[in-house]
Amino acid sequence: MAGSTTPELVAAVSTAGGLGQIGAGYMDGDKTRQAITDVQRLTDKPFAVNLFISEYPEATEDEITSMSRKLNPYREQVGLETFDDVPELSFDTTKHFDEQIDILIDMNVPICSFTFGVPSDATISKLKQAHITLIGTATTVKEAIVLDEKGVDIIIAQGSEAGGHRGTFLGKAHEGLIGTMSLVPQVVDNVSVPVIAAGGIMDSRGIVASLSLGAEGVQLGTAFLTLNESGAKDVHKSAILKATEDETTVTNVFSGKSARGIRNLFINEMSKADIDILPYPLQNQLTNPIRKAAGAKGNVDILHLWCGQSPRLSQRDSTEHFMEKLIKEVNEKM
């Protein structure tokens, strides 16, 4: 949800009785502070902040320049200037992360969730001393066991149906594509902490099913993307609303990390291109201005259209009404 949460969405989810999460993975310190301030102004209910675990990418100047040049035709298509020289990218992704941790503690955020791995022991201990609840993301039982051993309080089991970035941090990307129906009970059986199911859950049927599998909570992503308060671009919302379950794929061409989205021209062309995709966050930094411009122009050929495998269940609605209906239906079924 990084890039698509708004303070209004997060606050509406929390106010309705859910746990809204600020997708702060791409934010720097100032933006993180601002987002927390905005949510705190809108609700007095608990909410969480989701952070990306730092990456230490390796890529040569040649590889970066080749990829940048490869992207020139897309720059042209969205009206950006093309260039052939070495682009300036930031390899250091730890700076913002450490700053974000301090901000969370300083601003009394009660819950912090992580994607892409495990925080350092020092960070975990710092957050625990501040009585912040820690939520980790696992895509395999192996990852869940590591998170459990490291002392996180809750584990999200992210099934292969999930839209957006895969949380996979051990083994190869394809090994972390386990369906929610398989992943949840196997994680539940192997960890000592509560499990939250994620992946393909869009309505009360998916919630009740997840609880039946042994989860104690659920995480919805795509279901929120099309709601009024979501920060997703209108063309992205429309693409989800008209998509079918067989149109998504898992790709690393946008960010350098595997993520599920609706297949489009950029995915098709870049997947076949005779060039290695740069590691995250380098690929992300290179494609980001192009995708921003594509979004502004309503160009769905080049935009990252994150979406899970249940787009037929997506709907336009207010977050308040969506949450109210969801909670009512689940209560009736339990």
Add this chain to the structure above:
Amino acid sequence: MAGSTTPELVAAVSTAGGLGQIGAGYMDGDKTRQAITDVQRLTDKPFAVNLFISEYPEATEDEITSMSRKLNPYREQVGLETFDDVPELSFDTTKHFDEQIDILIDMNVPICSFTFGVPSDATISKLKQAHITLIGTATTVKEAIVLDEKGVDIIIAQGSEAGGHRGTFLGKAHEGLIGTMSLVPQVVDNVSVPVIAAGGIMDSRGIVASLSLGAEGVQLGTAFLTLNESGAKDVHKSAILKATEDETTVTNVFSGKSARGIRNLFINEMSKADIDILPYPLQNQLTNPIRKAAGAKGNVDILHLWCGQSPRLSQRDSTEHFMEKLIKEVNEKM
């Protein structure tokens, strides 16, 4: 389950209150008749026969010979004679199918399920006149709608977690890899007949979850493979029992059709080999003697180790005890 069902397994499932299915996809008329006779001798409860819809493979003599030669090292490994001449394969897969249909009608089999597509209108009408209940297999909503329109009585929604062959018959194989959590509610919303959930379901948690998603029944495969009455080779059973959820993959190297199994040497090498896999059933016919010999020798490097994404939930048990426990647990939870 084709190749791994035994009359004892099918009868035990039906006797316990489930619907046992004879996996007759690879059987000729005589073997089909024998299997039905054996099951009818063991139980008076209803059971089903699962058939493969006919294929019309295209491959040149050169392609077939190349693949056959490529397999020589594996023949050697399992103690079979190698050969370089053109192998004799049967392109005609319709003969057995039509014969099987007549046998089902003749022997009063009450239920017939299909994988890999839709029977012809003539076959459907013939089976319906004989009051046989028809079950089709879908891996996407599109396929489910086609089955519904063609008049099948029940639709199996096969999620991507499922072990063994994918039922995909429209579009590309990768488009039919939808997680059970996503597939079931979207199929339920778009067809007029009852839906059976399949894929990753191994215990009462998966069954109750599937019913919550809107399914009216469930299909278990891998859960039965390791039971005492299963016809799976001992080395196959052992491989499932010690596998983890991240060790399976979807591959066409064994049969020419996509199927989920535990990654092994044969999958790894053939996936990377510079040669096109032949279409089903040609690839299947070529690898079959090799895999049989591998199974007899306990060679798991070359055997097809079909397995879904929940192997950690597999167990050794008698079918009778497994079914009794399952039904008791589901009843307690509902």
